Amino acid sequence: xxIIQVSDQLEGGKxxxxxxxxxxxxxxxxxxxxxxxxxLTFYKELVDSDIDLSNLVSxxxxxxxxxxxxDPQSYHYFMKxxxxxxxxxxxxxxxxxxxxxxxxxxxxxxxxxxxNPVDFQILGIGTNGHIGFNEPGTSFDSQTxxxxxxxxxxxxNARFFETIDQVPTxxxxxxxxxxxxxxxxxxxxxxxxxxxAIAGTVSxxxxxxxxxxxxxxxxxxxxxxxxEALSLLNN
Numbered sequence: 001x002x003i004i005q006v007s008d009q010l011e012g013g014k015x016x017x018x019x020x021x022x023x024x025x026x027x028x029x030x031x032x033x034x035x036x037x038x039x040l041t042f043y044k045e046l047v048d049s050d051i052d053l054s055n056l057v058s059x060x061x062x063x064x065x066x067x068x069x070x071d072p073q074s075y076h077y078f079m080k081x082x083x084x085x086x087x088x089x090x091x092x093x094x095x096x097x098x099x100x101x102x103x104x105x106x107x108x109x110x111x112x113x114x115x116n117p118v119d120f121q122i123l124g125i126g127t128n129g130h131i132g133f134n135e136p137g138t139s140f141d142s143q144t145x146x147x148x149x150x151x152x153x154x155x156x157n158a159r160f161f162e163t164i165d166q167v168p169t170x171x172x173x174x175x176x177x178x179x180x181x182x183x184x185x186x187x188x189x190x191x192x193x194x195x196x197a198i199a200g201t202v203s204x205x206x207x208x209x210x211x212x213x214x215x216x217x218x219x220x221x222x223x224x225x226x227x228e229a230l231s232l233l234n235n
Contacts, residue, residue: 001202001215002222005230009190012224013041016122016186017049019222023120023184030057032121032179033083034132035075038188039122040082047086057116058089061123061132061179063097065146065170073160091116095144095172105172106144113144113178121182125189128152129197129210133173136209142175176214184220187212189229198225199232 069076099105158164
């Protein structure tokens with residue numbers, strides 16, 4: 001596990017684009033993408049770069065249940081606004097949060113992931129250590145699944161909605177096994193609120209109670225974080 005300390009999110013985005021360039025030069029064809037505030041500067045730097053994504057495939061980590069693709073709070077909308085409308089991919093896949101059959105949708109998404117193995121996976125991390133929407137207690141063997149969001153995750157995401165009552169309570173998310181299947185993983189973490197989760201991810205026990213701790217078992221993980229997010233690490 002490699003840790004890169006940056007001064008702020010802007011520098012983190014620039015560093016991440018440099019890493020992506022290297023991965024593309026090494027032959028990466030499929031990118032695993034995340035939403036939320038952590039990867040925003042990475043997407044901005046990517047949009048402003050000369051990198052051509054038109055021959056690449058993207059697969060997203062997750063999507064809220066019940067939000068249509070054109071809902072401003074959906075992850076389809078987020079990706080379109082922040083990346084896809086500026087730098088389209090050959091194909092971009094996201095879970096369908098409006099599917100009437102969640103089991104069929106998760107099975108279909110697992111097939112998509114099997115057909116498009118991820119070369120370079122982007123992650124954020126929740127204050128409780130979740131990656132994707134894999135909350136504490138999620139099996140390390142999990143595949144794409146329907147998730148009941150915890151109160152802490154709903155509260156953390158409420159800042160994107162007018163009221164907390166508007167935050168969806170379920171999502172479809174890649175499982176931890178899907179994430180760990182990626183050849184390379186890049187995780188962003190910024191701010192004091194992420195310090196406990198990062199400390200556990202890097203140096204705590206590998207436990208399903210802190211999902212991101214499983215990354216200790218992956219051969220190629222890079223964490224880009226600021227001083228506050230790294231503040232509880234001993235070294």
